[in-house]
Amino acid sequence: MPRILIVGGGYAGFYTAWKLEKHLRKGEAEVTIVDPLPYMTYQPFLPEVAAGSIEARHSVVALRRHLKRTTVVTAKVTGIDHANKVATITPPMGDSWQHEYDQIVVTAGAVSRTFPIPGIADNAIGLKTIEEAVAIRDRLMSNFDKAASLPPGPDRDRLLTVVVVGGGFAGIEVFAELRSLASSLVSKYPTLTFDDTHFHLIEAMGRIMPEVSLKTSEWVLKNLAKRGASVHLDTQVQGAIDGNVALSTGEVIPTDLIVWTAGVMANPTVVRGGDLPVEERGRIRTRADLRVGSEDEVVEGAWAAGDVSAVPDLTGGGVGGYCVPNAQHAVRQAKLLAKNLVAVLRGELPKEYYHKNIGAVAGLGLWVGVFQSGNFALKGWIAWLAHRGYHGLAMPSWERKWRVLWGWWNNFWLGRDMVNLETVQNPRYVFEEFAARPRPPKPVEAPAPAAAPAAAAGGSAPAKKAPAKVAAN
Structure with missing residues (x-):
């Protein structure tokens, strides 16, 4: 059974897995998705979440709930050796391991792009x-x-x-x-x-x-x-x-x-940690049919979509000739990617991605x-x-x-x-403030010095200690 590894559970990763479950026949392929978070975030809702207009949990999609036939791994992919078709998976706890695959889909998304500005x-x-x-x-x-x-x-x-x-x-x-x-x-x-x-x-x-x-x-x-x-x-x-x-x-x-x-930039952990071709802006070089590679060359068994990829914009409206990194492209690319991947597994030809921005x-x-x-x-x-x-x-x-x-x-x-729940970020503050703690151990008293040895014959005997005086009440 072909093994499909999806790197990233954002828009493109989630939709790819979701649509693969729809298009693949039972037993036709084994799908695994790896992401540090167990949910997909619907990023267009983040401003409204910040303003308290949308409940935070309602703007995310639980991977395990909606991906019925996909293995969900909560970890990071820290290395891709596509020459040997092996990915290094690093979990939050425990040792890393090598995951073998036949087809890899890189949809690791983007992170905030910053500059070395003090502070x-x-x-x-x-x-x-x-x-x-x-x-x-x-x-x-x-x-x-x-x-x-x-x-x-x-x-x-x-x-x-x-x-x-x-x-x-x-x-x-x-x-x-x-x-x-x-x-x-x-x-x-x-x-x-x-x-x-x-x-x-x-x-x-x-x-x-x-x-x-x-x-x-x-x-x-x-x-x-x-x-x-x-x-x-x-x-x-x-x-x-x-x-x-x-x-x-x-x-x-x-x-x-x-x-x-x-601004944003392609996820550097995945891009720099692999051997897939990268273009000048740090994104994975991707063909219009969403296979990794250039117009003249295909990297067999590798696919990419979303913000981490440089997909040619066949409409001519993209910046620099490529699709801009937004949710509109990521979702549509993922849907086509799933269809193209299944087509290739069945010996058919993939279709090119073409989507004109609707607004x-x-x-x-x-x-x-x-x-x-x-x-x-x-x-x-x-x-x-x-x-x-x-x-x-x-x-x-x-x-x-x-x-x-x-x-x-x-x-x-x-x-x-x-409702302000900033203290959720430190949930134990009340418990810690009033929790009973063991008393510190009493200091150990130093032992009294040993008595001097008896005087030699003819010597004087040691003086007796005078009784302590008790103060009158």
Whole structure:
């Protein structure tokens, strides 16, 4: 039986395994998927998770629940020796082992791309995982709790200042969603006002959201300005030591929350740890039929899709001739990859990936959104409904769709969930504070010195110790 190994359980990996289960006959192949996390994260929902509009668990898909005939391994693939068709799998505990395969599908995704800017690695947080989105939400809510008990001044201003770096879709969405969350929180704190909150977005280019038209992006800028948010264009971050964000304009913004969304890069652990061909931007070189290789050469038994791969964009609309790294391409590539892999196993020819971008949609906080398809654009609450409708339907499995839709319905009537669970990151703090501990052992008393030996004949006898005097009461 052919052995198929899928490296990564994100969009492309999950959908590949999901569709392979549909297309493969029983006993036709053995499928194994390896990922450090036991779930797929639906990343377009991360800004709403950060804003408390979606329950964190509802925006992830459990691999073991929805992959019925796939072996799920919670570990990392730290090496790929495709020449011998062996992968090194490293679990969280225990020793690594060698996993033999016949076909490998590399869908390890992307990670946040950062630059060696002083303080960023120590103070910023990305927005690629569900854990990061939850931490951003809880940090902002905790800062409001702390600021409410402080008098006006630098300490309170720092707590109520948010800086987002990167003006792409992810950056603008989380920036606008956090602005919306902060506006809701203000009404719950009598000692704070809207003017006490400060939101800054830093973008190195001269515009935001390159996926939409210039006119639409300018509308977004005006909308954010009306909501009290500042966008710094043609500006770079030069430092963030101790949370003091130094800009290329000379301005310094003290903050306690820095969100980094300035680009992504292919998962370096997988790309650098293998012998598959890599192109100049650090992605696995992939053909239009999703097999690894170039236009003239095929690496037999190797496939790639999603953000980790450089797939030619046959529509001519991709940056540099390749498909841009987004969920729209990852999902569609995975579906075709599963069909192509099964076709090759059956001795048939694979098909080339061709998908023209149908548009872009973004949520900018409650009741605000934008939608762009060609020259057609929607703005405001209609676009916001389109955003929720599209992503609600795109969420894999009806089980997860219903959880997300039910949460939105409850929020419509009950309002945004504003529970702060930052202490979940240190769940034992109360137990440790009051837990009884063994008393430290009493110090051992030193033994009394030995008595001097009796005097020699003719010598004087040792003097007797005088009785201790007892003080009168």
